[in-house]
Amino acid sequence: MTQIASIILAAGKGTRMKSNIAKVLHPVCGAPLIHFPLQLSFQLKSKTTVVVVGHEKDAVEQTVRALAGSRSVAFAHQKEQLGTGHAVMTGMAELKDFSGPVLILSGDVPLLTKSTLTRLQKAYAKCGGPVAMTAFTTPAPGTYGRVITEKGKPSAIREFKDCTAEEKRIELVNAGIYLIDAAFIRRAVPKLKTNNAQGEFYLTDLVALAAQKSSVALVTADEKEVCGANDRLDLLNIERTLQMDIHHKLMKSGVTIQSPETVHIDIDCKVGTDTVVGTGAHILQGSKIGSGCTIEPGAIIRNSIIKDGAMVKAYSVLDNAIMDSGATVGPMGRLRPGAHLKQNAHVGNWVELKNVVLGEGSKANHLAYLGDGKIGRGVNIGAGCIFCNYDGFLKHQTIIEDDVFVGSDSQMVAPVTIGKGAYVATGTTVTANVPADALAISRGRQLNKSGLAKRIKSRLKAKKEAQTKAKK
DSSP: OOOOEEEEEEOOOOGGGOOSSOGGGOEETTEETTHHHHHHHHHTTOSOEEEEEBTBHHHHHHHHHHHHTTSOOEEEEOOSOOOHHHHHHHHHTTOTTOOSEEEEEETTOTTOOHHHHHHHHHHHHHHOSSEEEEEEEOSOOTTSOEEEEETTEEEEEEOGGGOOTTGGGOOEEEEEEEEEEHHHHHHHGGGOOOOSTTOSOOTTHHHHHHHTTSOOEEEEOOHHHHOOOOSHHHHHHHHHHHHHHHHHHHHHTTOEESSGGGOEEOTTOEEOTTOEEOTTOEEETTOEEOTTOEEOTTOEEESOEEOTTOEEOTTOEEESOEEOTTOEEOSSOEEOTTOEEOTTOEEEETOEEEEEEEOTTOEEEESOEEEEEEEOTTOEEOTTOEEEOBOSSOBOOEEEOTTOEEOTTOEEESSEEEOTTOEEOTTOEEOSOBOTTOEEOOOOOOOOOTTHHHHHHHHHHHHHHHHHHHHO
């Protein structure tokens, strides 16, 4: 198939979004709108991909570069918004040496599929003319441009504001996706006029110019596939469609999703067979979940790796974390960036880890904060323990070697190392290294004052009674 170039129109502000953010940067299923046409261009092996930018130019370019990675993308700056025809001519400045068909995509149409574009390429090759276009039929065409036909072939596209009353009844409408010969664009765009209701250079007028001398190829698509995102409601509907597609593919591959209407899974996430995803779970931004895992209700997992057989219990939050096979977190546990649970490690309720490796089979089951540390195998961290990792200026590390027992309500004042097999007594504040197999204890000696509790209670009771009497 003939090699193509691509122009992606992404210069518009998108005023109906009511946003300071460029429309093409609004996310659906974890990816900005511009991601979707960009990926289609790459999948079709475009020789050159040109993104026409305008509103929020720098932010759009930065996002596109990040999405493109090592793949080459050119940018064309449309300084004035003078219409789609002007936008395409702006993009053509980056295709001076290209000859062949140019695919023109909108930056806000995320549901378009490669198969539809492949049909468009075939229709273009078959018709022999310079233009192939897409359209769809709808009983409620609204403000879409109408496709005018003669003997079943497109002869023009009439923008809604320029339509006659009769033309407004046409149900075949323009989808705004084209494959057009580069040489024809160069010849025809300078002929475009602004004598229309919006005073703009319409790209759609190229259809009438092409139809004067040759056939224009037409490919129809499903309305949902080619709809654009013009406002927040459109974004919601598009996301629902994408979510349904993501869920169906995962369930067909052997994943159980409980109450799919409540579950959100971003488009770039992976979930293995026999994993169960509970009601209300959110799996976000490139997370990878292995086989046989359990993700309980309300869990939020962002950019994390969860290996086979691991369990994320209810309402736990993971962010840039790793769980090895058999590891468990929660309920209501929190793994912050750099947290790594080794095989069969356990983190329980209200335990927070940040930049900590918790060794194989080790446990921190209750009410603990562990920040900036390395914890070996078979370690038990008691309830209420804290790694005091920050001195107000710098972060410091706590190292706990294998088979250590740390009693409840203990504090490790970093930097500190607790040697293999050591025992930290309950309520200890560790400020110095603890040798292997040693007992660390640092709490005041307990004193019992006989009968003092009774006298204190009597005094306090009398004071309270006096205060109550005074208020009356």
